[in-house]
Amino acid sequence: MAEWLAIVLRVAxxxxxxxxxAALLTWIERRLLGLWQDRYGPNRVGPFGVFQVIADMIKLxxxxxxxxxxxxxxxxILAPAIAMATLLLVFAVLPFTADFQIAELNIGLxxxxxxxxxxxxxxxxxxxxxNNKYALLGALRSAAQTVSYEVFMGLSLLGVVLQAGxxxxxxxxxxxxxxxxxxxxxxxxxxxxxxxxxxxxxxPFDLPEAEHELTAGYxxxxxxxxxxxxxxxxxxxxxxxxxxxxxxxxxxxxxPVLPPWLWFLLKTTFFALLFVLLRASxxxxxxxxxxxxGWKVMLPLALLNLTVTGLVLL
Amino acid sequence: MQALFYITxxxxxxxxxxxxxxxxxxxxxxxxxxxxxxxxxxxFMLGAPFAAALEIIIxxxxxMVLMVFVIMMLNQxxxxxxxxRLWLSGRLWWGPAALAAILLAETSYLVLAGGGxxxxxxxxxxxxxxxxxxxxYLLAVELxxxxxxxxxxxxxxxxxxxxxxxxTQP
Numbered sequence: 004m005a006e007w008l009a010i011v012l013r014v015a016x017x018x019x020x021x022x023x024x025a026a027l028l029t030w031i032e033r034r035l036l037g038l039w040q041d042r043y044g045p046n047r048v049g050p051f052g053v054f055q056v057i058a059d060m061i062k063l064x065x066x067x068x069x070x071x072x073x074x075x076x077x078x079x080i081l082a083p084a085i086a087m088a089t090l091l092l093v094f095a096v097l098p099f100t101a102d103f104q105i106a107e108l109n110i111g112l113x114x115x116x117x118x119x120x121x122x123x124x125x126x127x128x129x130x131x132x133x134n135n136k137y138a139l140l141g142a143l144r145s146a147a148q149t150v151s152y153e154v155f156m157g158l159s160l161l162g163v164v165l166q167a168g169x170x171x172x173x174x175x176x177x178x179x180x181x182x183x184x185x186x187x188x189x190x191x192x193x194x195x196x197x198x199x200x201x202x203x204x205x206x207p208f209d210l211p212e213a214e215h216e217l218t219a220g221y222x223x224x225x226x227x228x229x230x231x232x233x234x235x236x237x238x239x240x241x242x243x244x245x246x247x248x249x250x251x252x253x254x255x256x257x258x259p260v261l262p263p264w265l266w267f268l269l270k271t272t273f274f275a276l277l278f279v280l281l282r283a284s285x286x287x288x289x290x291x292x293x294x295x296x297g298w299k300v301m302l303p304l305a306l307l308n309l310t311v312t313g314l315v316l317l
Numbered sequence: 318m319q320a321l322f323y324i325t326x327x328x329x330x331x332x333x334x335x336x337x338x339x340x341x342x343x344x345x346x347x348x349x350x351x352x353x354x355x356x357x358x359x360x361f362m363l364g365a366p367f368a369a370a371l372e373i374i375i376x377x378x379x380x381m382v383l384m385v386f387v388i389m390m391l392n393q394x395x396x397x398x399x400x401x402r403l404w405l406s407g408r409l410w411w412g413p414a415a416l417a418a419i420l421l422a423e424t425s426y427l428v429l430a431g432g433g434x435x436x437x438x439x440x441x442x443x444x445x446x447x448x449x450x451x452x453x454y455l456l457a458v459e460l461x462x463x464x465x466x467x468x469x470x471x472x473x474x475x476x477x478x479x480x481x482x483x484x485t486q487p
Binding site for chain 2: 130
């Protein structure tokens with residue numbers, strides 16, 4: 004009984020922290036964007052505007068949740084759930100510290116890749132079910148983009164797998180005790196970061212919802228809580244990719260003096276803020292440029308990285 | 318564990334039945350995805366986590382995405398659903414039903430005759446899959462890679478730009 008209670012508490016802790024962090028990140032992003040664009044951002048509600056998150060939440064819950072009459076209803080309702088659930092599931096296999104992990108899976112890394120590849124259905128089905136041409140175009144772009152960038156996302160991680168000799172995330176972190184993989188796998192790190200930005204549909208790769216040409220892309224027809232789930236899903240993606248970069252390339256919880264969980268938190272926060280900085284500073288490429296870049300530059304580089312790593316290890 | 322196996326198997330079968338009998342193409346594809354996920358879970362429970370992960374990444378996550386992609390682009394409306402409904406009624410069922418009945422008879426014979434394959438199931442992890450693929454099954458891997466190469470060259474040929482005209486081949 005106590006064992007079950009401990010598991011439930013762990014799940015609740017991780018779930019609460021992750022979703023709370025994703026919500027907080029929306030406020031942090033707006034404040035930071037304000038800072039970098041020489042304006043204030045939301046600073047009215049509470050100290051520094053931090054309660055803006057709660058105000059937004061109340062607003063979204065209070066709004067009418069419209070299901071337009073022309074949509075494919077079951078799929079329309081399913082889509083935001085897929086977008087959020089697949090990303091949340093991955094947090095179950097992440098080792099936050101050496102002894103805090105919900106489920107140790109010896110194919111943890113593959114589980115991450117599997118869930119991110121399923122996450123595209125959220126966007127794809129949302130766009131299809133909305134029965135709206137902007138939503139459909141956004142969904143088509145998203146499918147093409149995700150399938151392309153997924154290919155070398157997997158390939159860029161294989162260098163790490165080769166060096167650690169395991170798919171188990173915990174073993175991968177422990178293998179970095181002497182040297183973090185960000186040095187020997189520098190190319191893999193860059194490739195994974197770019198693929199991660201593309202996978203979570205963040206600027207500069209947010210073409211599925213590019214507002215200047217597609218109104219809001221795949222979630223044009225969504226409102227209320229369903230919209231909130233898509234929105235939160237995006238920030239969950241940011242946190243997830245940051246956590247994966249930390250685990251795979253920057254030694255996870257490893258670090259001197261400070262307690263392990265704090266190291267993990269600091270490193271993950273750093274990369275989440277890097278995502279925001281990217282959004283503030285980079286312009287959006289054209290769609291064909293994005294695809295050509297993926298297949299003609301990133302894929303060969305990922306294969307090169309894998310070959311060289313394999314040769315060195317042999 | 319046994320109960321989990323049967324629940325998953327029933328989900329896989331029910332979803333597969335909906336794939337065949339469904340009239341809306343996208344809904345049928347969604348059921349196919351559920352089937353694939355259930356089969357992946359079965360692999361996982363039978364001690365093949367690596368195969369389970371690949372099933373999801375490759376089949377559910379990549380191939381099915383492309384199929385949904387194509388069907389979305391065709392954007393068939395209610396007319397296609399009506400059409401499908403007409404096709405699915407009546408005599409069309411006899412052929413597939415006969416083939417499925419033969420398979421069912423074979424399976425029941427094997428189950429009733431007992432014995433099975435005589436191989437003890439044991440967990441197969443990633444390295445074991447790699448050793449099997451590049452050991453005894455090397456020839457099959459090479460043949461598959463030749464096939465994929467041919468498909469790649471074919472796709473490239475179909476989508477290449479005609480020189481000087483700047484448009485793709487019809």
